Structures are given as structure tokens and as C-alpha cells.
Amino acid sequence: MAYDYEKSIRPGKLPHIWCPGCGHGIVMKGLIRAMDTCELDRAKTSIVSGIGCASRLPGYLDACTLHTAHGRAAAFATGVKLADPEMTVIVCGGDGDGTAIGGNHFIHACRRNIDMTYVVMNNYIYGMTGGQFSPCTPTGAKASTTPYGNPDPIFDISKLAIGAGATFVARTTAAHPREIDKLIVQGIKHKGMAVIEVLDDCPTTYGRRNKFRSVVDMMKELKKNAVPAKAAAKMTAEQLQGKFLTGVLFQDTEKPEYCEMYQEVINKAQGA
């Protein structure tokens, strides 16, 4: 029954720093359950992040964690994985960290198809620094830097990952907690770059500027607009207006994985 999360959390770290209702805590619980399901040896598990509220996540977990520079999580994670391909490497961070300042590292990790699992906590905003718009802030939405509404089109993180070459791409939301661990487990088991986009809520800097009365309204909105990819196949474009697809969106088990390809380079250089 009651889940033992505490055994995975560093002693004395709770309560965490996230605001009341912030979805990052829900994602962290999903990640802990996924690591348990995969029976990951915490001494062989590296959890890497950049900077942001989402990027604070690894600091709570009892594993080999790396809190690095803003946007650079994928680069550090690539270093960890290449240095020790036996490590299970998990990256987590926000939409700002991963697709704005870190957009290049993100797409190139996808392109290489390096074996890691990248959990993007997409709350459509820079939460930590007070709500500036990110590449994922919906068009028309208010941010501290778009007081008249955001004129920019968005990055669809999942589509970006597929286009850039990731070989496992899935999406869910903070309002679908059981799907979070289910998809992260699939991502960890997949050999190659796995991107799990979790649509998340930031009541403090996004919700209150965008007419959500409470975090509960934000969660209800996530529930309302999520359409499982399988169900979407039977729906019309009109019915899908304003919705987003969830579940496994893409998987390719044929594309070579980067560490294996790099091993061939090492073998050649050593004259094997």
C-alpha cells in the first residue's frame, strides 16, 4: 500500500523547496517508482540536471547525482555515459533548461541516440527566475516578459526529439501519475535516447498569470486535454483541436546506439 519513497530520498531533505502544488514533486515520485521497478543499483545510476526548479530534482535523490550548468545537463550526461557505459543515466530538467539555453545539447543527444533517459518537466515557463516565457509557452499566454500575450509559436518537445533522432519518445502529464513511471520504465529499458515529456504545472509563475484559479484547475486542464495516442488515431482534426497526445509516440529499435558505435572507434584506434 503506502509507497516507501523515503528510502530513495537523502535524509533530512523533505519538505522540498518546490511551491505548493508544483508538479515537479509528482514527477519525482514517478521517477522513484520507475527506478524501483527497474531495480536500479543507485551506485550505478547517474541522475543529471542543469539549472531551474525542475533541475533541483536530483539533489533529493540518493543516487549518483550531478547538478550542472544551465542547459548543459545532456552534455554532462553524455560525458558520464561515455566514461562508463555501464551506468544508467537519467537526465531531468525543465523546458527552459532543455529547449532554450540547452536546446542544442538536447537535439544533439537525440541525434547521437546515446543510451540515456531524459525526463523533460514541461511547465511552459521559466519558473525559477520568475516566469519569463520559454520556447514552450503557448502562443497568446502571459509570462512576465510577454505581458500582452506571447506572440511566439511553440516547440513541441516530443516532435523536436523525434525529428532530432531520439529513438523512444513518450508524453504524459503530472495529472497522470501512474503513466509517469510506466513510461520512464520503458525509457530506461530502451537502448538509446529516450525522451519522456511530462506536461507539468507551475501555479506560481504561470497559473496565476493565465487565469487558473488554482493548481487544481491546472491539473484538470491537463486531464481534459490529454488524448492517448491510440485513441487519437480514431479522432478527427476538429476533435483534436487544443488536445495533445499521450503515451508512447515513437520507438525505433534499429538505429545504432552511440556508446556502441564509439566502442568501435576505440577498438579501431587500439588496433583490435
Add this chain to the structure above:
Amino acid sequence: MSGARLEVIERNCKGCSICVEFCPKNVLEMDVFLVTVPRPEDCIKCMQCELLCPDFAIKVHDE
């Protein structure tokens, strides 16, 4: 259906009310900024409160 024992870790609860709103059986209530459990006998152990609490503040024990 026998009730569950619901444990609230008061130190962790930030009073977001997610658990209260998503409980299908109206077991929980807010007391300003802290969740309370006025109707534990109605709990069906669906785990929604525990899964959705962002703060590791509510646990559903088998009892």
C-alpha cells in the same frame, strides 16, 4: 469496504488541496493550509491522494 489508515505528514504538507479535490470519495478536507481526514471510513484505497500529492505528505496504509 473497510477503511484505510491515512497518514498525513504535517511537516511536508503545503496545503495545495490537490488530494482533497481528486479524492473520489470526499474523504479529505482542508483545514486552511493543512489537509485533514474527517471520513477515513469512506476511503476505497484508490491511492489518488498519495500518487498526486507533490509533497510526500499523505500515505494510505492498509488497515
